[in-house]
Amino acid sequence: MKFFIDTANLDQIKEAQDLGVLEGVTTNPSLMAKEGITGEANILKHYVDICNIVDGDVSAEVISTDFEGMVKEGEVLAALHSQIVVKLPMIKDGVKACKYFSSKGIRTNITLVFSVGQALLAAKAGATYVSPFIGRLDDISTDGLNLIAEIRQVYDNYAFDTEILAASVRHTMHVIDCAKLGADVMTGPLSSIEGLLKHPLTDIGLSKFLADYNKGN
Ligand code: G3P
Numbered sequence: 685m686k687f688f689i690d691t692a693n694l695d696q697i698k699e700a701q702d703l704g705v706l707e708g709v710t711t712n713p714s715l716m717a718k719e720g721i722t723g724e725a726n727i728l729k730h731y732v733d734i735c736n737i738v739d740g741d742v743s744a745e746v747i748s749t750d751f752e753g754m755v756k757e758g759e760v761l762a763a764l765h766s767q768i769v770v771k772l773p774m775i776k777d778g779v780k781a782c783k784y785f786s787s788k789g790i791r792t793n794i795t796l797v798f799s800v801g802q803a804l805l806a807a808k809a810g811a812t813y814v815s816p817f818i819g820r821l822d823d824i825s826t827d828g829l830n831l832i833a834e835i836r837q838v839y840d841n842y843a844f845d846t847e848i849l850a851a852s853v854r855h856t857m858h859v860i861d862c863a864k865l866g867a868d869v870m871t872g873p874l875s876s877i878e879g880l881l882k883h884p885l886t887d888i889g890l891s892k893f894l895a896d897y898n899k900g901n
Contacts, residue, residue, distance in 0.1 A: 685862065685863045685866075685867055685868060685869060685870055686707040686708060686740075686868065686869040686870075687700075687705050687706055687707050687708075687869075687870065687877055688706070688707060688708040688709060688710050688740070688741075688849070688869055688870065688871035688872075689706060689708075689709055689710075689871065689872070689873070689874060689877070690709075690710045690711075690715070690851065690852075690853070690871040690872055690873060691709070691711070691715055691873065691874070692711045692715040692716045692718065692719045692721060692730060692734070693718075693719055694719075694733060694734070694737065696873075696874045697709055697734060697737050697738060698737055699874060700738075700874055700877060701737055701738050701739075703877070703878075705877065706738055706739075706740065707739075707740040707741075707869075708738065708740035708741040708742065708743075708869070708871075709734050709738050709740070709741075709742045709743070709871075710742075710743040710771075710793070710815070710849070710851065710871040711731075711734070711742070711743060711744065711745065711771075712745050712771070712795070713745060713747060716730065728760070728761075728764060731744045731761070731764055731765065731768060732764055732765055735764070735765040735767045735768065738767070740767065741767055741768075741769045741791070741813075742765070742767045742768055742769065743768075743769045743770075743771040743793045743795075743813070744761040744764070744768050744769070744770065744771060745771035745772075745773075745795065746758055746761070746770065746771065746772055746773075746781075749773070749775065749777065750777050751777040751780050751781055751784075754772060754777060754778065754781040755781055755784055755785075758770040758772070758781060758785055758790065758792075759790075762785075762790045762791075768791075769791045769792060769793050769812060769813065770785055770790060770791065770792050770793070771792070771793040771794075771795050771815075772785075772792055772793070772794055772795065773794075773795055773796050774794050774795065774796050774797050774802045774805075774806065778794065779794075779805055779806070779809045780809075782794055782806065782809040782810060782811050783809040783810060786809065786810025786811070786812075787810070791812040791813075792810075792811050792812050792813070793811065793812060793813040793814075793815055793849065794806035794809070794811045794813070794814050794815065795815045795817075795851070796815070796817065797814055797815055797816045797817065798816065798817060798820070798821060798831070799831070800831065800834040800835055800838055803816060803831075803835040803838065803839075803846075803848075804838055806846060807838075807839060807842075807844040807845075807846040810846075811846045812846065812847065813846065813847050813848075813849040813868075813869065814835065814846050814847070814848060814849060815849045815850075815851040815871075816828070816831045816832060816835060816848070816849075816850060816851065817851050817852035818831065818832060818850055818851070818852050818853060818858060818862075819852035819853060819854040819858070820852045821852075822854075828852070828858075829858075829861050829862070829865060832848060832850055832861075832862055832865045832866075832867050833865050835848050836848060836865055836866045836867070847868035847869055848866075848867045848868045848869070849867070849868065849869040849870070849871060850862040850867040850869065850870045850871070851871050853870050853871060853872030853873075853876055854872065854873075854876065855872075855875070855876050855879065856875075856876050856877075856879030856880055856882075858870070858872065858876065859872060859876050859877065859879075859880060860880075
């Protein structure tokens with residue numbers, strides 16, 4: 685399972701990249717706004733800055749909701765950098781735009797996916813990635829991880845190439861569960877990745893090793 689970080693914060697992206705396990709970045713208009721990045725020129729520049737930090741795919745989201753607008757925006761985004769993946773919403777025109785981009789060899793990420801039927805449509809339209817939002821399903825008392833399992837089953841039944849990018853990951857157990865269920869990628873906050881490091885027996889064991897070494901030196 686590939687590790688992506690879900691943020692537009694350059695410091696956090698650098699930190700994850702320095703750890704040596706980062707394989708991509710996802711962003712969305714809310715994450716850009718959170719970092720105070722507004723205005724088309726600044727947003728486009730920020731995508732390039734992100735690409736220059738990370739070795740891997742960087743999802744850049746369109747804000748148009750009609751086919752023509754999505755195509756126009758997506759082409760600008762894709763031309764920014766070879767690592768850019770055009771992120772499109774799971775609506776009718778988003779599916780059409782996905783089909784258009786896949787026929788042109790431009791990579792796509794279909795976002796705001798909340799059902800297996802939506803994921804099936806994304807795969808049929810040739811999406812590179814499909815982004816089921818597991819945390820937001822959990823928020824409304826619906827099992828987000830179950831959606832990952834269902835999509836995995838359907839995609840495996842027909843050997844679809846579309847990669848399952850588990851999104852709206854909120855914590856470390858989501859990361860572990862996504863890996864158990866066979867998600868191809870997970871995207872979450874830096875804390876969800878760093879949480880994987882933690883075990884009290886590691887800390888206790890290391891202290892003891894160091895204390896024993898120091899006894900003889
Ligand atoms: O990757 C999708 C993500 O940005 C949404 O996460 O935590 O706002 O549901 P969240």
